[in-house]
Amino acid sequence: MREGVARVGRLLRYIVIRGLLIIPTILILYTLIFILLRVIPGNPILSALGTHYVPPEILQEKMHRLGLDKPLYVQYFDYLWNILHGNFGESMVIEGRSISKDLAYRIPATIELTIAGFTVSVLLGLITGTLAALRRGSKIDYSMRVYGIVAYTLFIPWLGSLFILLFSVYLGWLPAGGRLDPSITLKRITGIYTLDAILTGNPAAFFNALKHLILPALTLGIVLSGAYTRLVRSNLSDILQADFIRAYRSRGLPETKVLKYALRNAMIPIVTYMGLQLAILLGGAVLTETTFSWPGLGSYLFEKIQYRDYSAIQGTIMVFAFMVGLVSLIVDIIYALIDPRIRY
Amino acid sequence: MPTISGVTQQIFGRKPGRGLLLTGLAIILAFVILAVFAPWIAPYGPTERSVPSSLAASPQPPDRNHIMGTTELGYDVFSRIVWGTRIVLYVVAFSAILSMAIGVPLGLVSGFYGGKLDRILSMVMDSIYAFPGIVLALAVASVLGPSPTNAAISLSVVYVPTFFRMVRGQVLEVRESLYVEAAEALGYPNTHIMLYHVLPNVAPTILVVFGLAATDAILTEAGLAFFGLTVSYPSPDWGLDLRVGLRYLDQGAWWATLFPGIVITLLALGFALVGEGLGERYAIRTER
Numbered sequence: 001m002r003e004g005v006a007r008v009g010r011l012l013r014y015i016v017i018r019g020l021l022i023i024p025t026i027l028i029l030y031t032l033i034f035i036l037l038r039v040i041p042g043n044p045i046l047s048a049l050g051t052h053y054v055p056p057e058i059l060q061e062k063m064h065r066l067g068l069d070k071p072l073y074v075q076y077f078d079y080l081w082n083i084l085h086g087n088f089g090e091s092m093v094i095e096g097r098s099i100s101k102d103l104a105y106r107i108p109a110t111i112e113l114t115i116a117g118f119t120v121s122v123l124l125g126l127i128t129g130t131l132a133a134l135r136r137g138s139k140i141d142y143s144m145r146v147y148g149i150v151a152y153t154l155f156i157p158w159l160g161s162l163f164i165l166l167f168s169v170y171l172g173w174l175p176a177g178g179r180l181d182p183s184i185t186l187k188r189i190t191g192i193y194t195l196d197a198i199l200t201g202n203p204a205a206f207f208n209a210l211k212h213l214i215l216p217a218l219t220l221g222i223v224l225s226g227a228y229t230r231l232v233r234s235n236l237s238d239i240l241q242a243d244f245i246r247a248y249r250s251r252g253l254p255e256t257k258v259l260k261y262a263l264r265n266a267m268i269p270i271v272t273y274m275g276l277q278l279a280i281l282l283g284g285a286v287l288t289e290t291t292f293s294w295p296g297l298g299s300y301l302f303e304k305i306q307y308r309d310y311s312a313i314q315g316t317i318m319v320f321a322f323m324v325g326l327v328s329l330i331v332d333i334i335y336a337l338i339d340p341r342i343r344y
Numbered sequence: 345m346p347t348i349s350g351v352t353q354q355i356f357g358r359k360p361g362r363g364l365l366l367t368g369l370a371i372i373l374a375f376v377i378l379a380v381f382a383p384w385i386a387p388y389g390p391t392e393r394s395v396p397s398s399l400a401a402s403p404q405p406p407d408r409n410h411i412m413g414t415t416e417l418g419y420d421v422f423s424r425i426v427w428g429t430r431i432v433l434y435v436v437a438f439s440a441i442l443s444m445a446i447g448v449p450l451g452l453v454s455g456f457y458g459g460k461l462d463r464i465l466s467m468v469m470d471s472i473y474a475f476p477g478i479v480l481a482l483a484v485a486s487v488l489g490p491s492p493t494n495a496a497i498s499l500s501v502v503y504v505p506t507f508f509r510m511v512r513g514q515v516l517e518v519r520e521s522l523y524v525e526a527a528e529a530l531g532y533p534n535t536h537i538m539l540y541h542v543l544p545n546v547a548p549t550i551l552v553v554f555g556l557a558a559t560d561a562i563l564t565e566a567g568l569a570f571f572g573l574t575v576s577y578p579s580p581d582w583g584l585d586l587r588v589g590l591r592y593l594d595q596g597a598w599w600a601t602l603f604p605g606i607v608i609t610l611l612a613l614g615f616a617l618v619g620e621g622l623g624e625r626y627a628i629r630t631e632r
Contacts, residue, residue: 024471153609158586161586320476
């Protein structure tokens, strides 16, 4: 009992230290984006408004409103202070429009898509990689290797467009975009629609939301699964050669059980990779969302880039930075829990 | 000094990864030919209205005169792909060379000398590396404004850390080797050791990373084009054409998205195979 408490205490300490380590990462990205947005040639407001001339007093007023008339170092710390309090400022294009509200509305959509895409990619990677590893050198192995390379080189909007064409335009089975049909009502709790539908006991909304989720999640999942295919293939086939597996086999353990133990051992490098993969996953989500009009951070970024709304772009990038930091923290924790070699 | 026969031996010799390498190089070469000879290969100009105006209001399916169909404005899809190759190859080549030209020396110096500079540089590079590449490229490109050169610069911001990290890691290993120690004992200056003893041993890694970074750069370039950040429509770029084509998908105009997407993936595959083939030959494992 006392041992258990000490263990939890050590784990908490480990989490805090790991959490502190992501601060420099986020600060570096913040600084980079800040410098970047200040080197825009010309006045960002003029370019956001898409004109060459605005009366000086109006421009002055707008600069003041957005805090752009202050010295740079004041702007640097002001903005940092504000985003730490969840205040991402105001849109440069639509006056008075709070960016924090926009972001808060869209973050759950991106989380839902990312989790679904992640699940698809891991499942597909495990299946294809295991198939290849079990029949090393066979035709199946060869085709799974090709799959591993090709899947990675698929351009997300292209794969998405093929799915839309097949499943929406020709077959009419699944919707081509959006998250929910307008005719369906759903009470928003978390903003993750499938979860909200379960929480409110609304099966119609659940299946509708799921229908909208399938194609985007499949698109994102397939493109990202290639890397897992290769990782599972090489790790699992190494482990299947190991002595302890031969020992299991010689003891007459059924092949499915052997595979279970082998897979468990192959998981550690795969979990490490999941952490690296999540950045790519978030990047892929941006393109997936734009293809399927999925109202998340990615399609928000798309809209704001079209309008050159720099304060909204900056805010979105910072949210991505926080998400990357948070996710790498979570992966570190999972890693510490499953890998007995890590001491904390 | 590498000789020409040495280089051909490297590429065509019966060594592991030969098939992958040759297939990849053939694909890339085909696209280079398309780009160079675009005026002779493309039957129409990229923004030439190639169908009678009565038909020009909607995309037309492939036929004898338009093997990949036409767009809603009557542009020939095949011709636009051929002309677009120029932009895509320009952006990708420029960005891959630029990020290599910055990332390799930085990684070399940082890994060789170590110390405070190394720690700071590594931290900055790791932070950028951990961030989703396409999002960063989008942010930089949206600030710099849409143009092929700006797109190339934005991509370089993403891929400098890739080269830096790989090279630095290799240098740390090579630095401990006997021949570097020997060179130091003989009193060679540091720049000499870096250029003649460390760099040649890191070269295969650089090549593999180049293949992988270029693969990624093609897909990211297509993403930037998709967002309208490389050229402005109606100038041709594969990713942009694909996005415009999406609007006509529900009318069943599959050709306007299918063909631009195929070439993006094919070119990315070409570079992936080269990276893969080189990786197999030199037994270099990468994170991907």
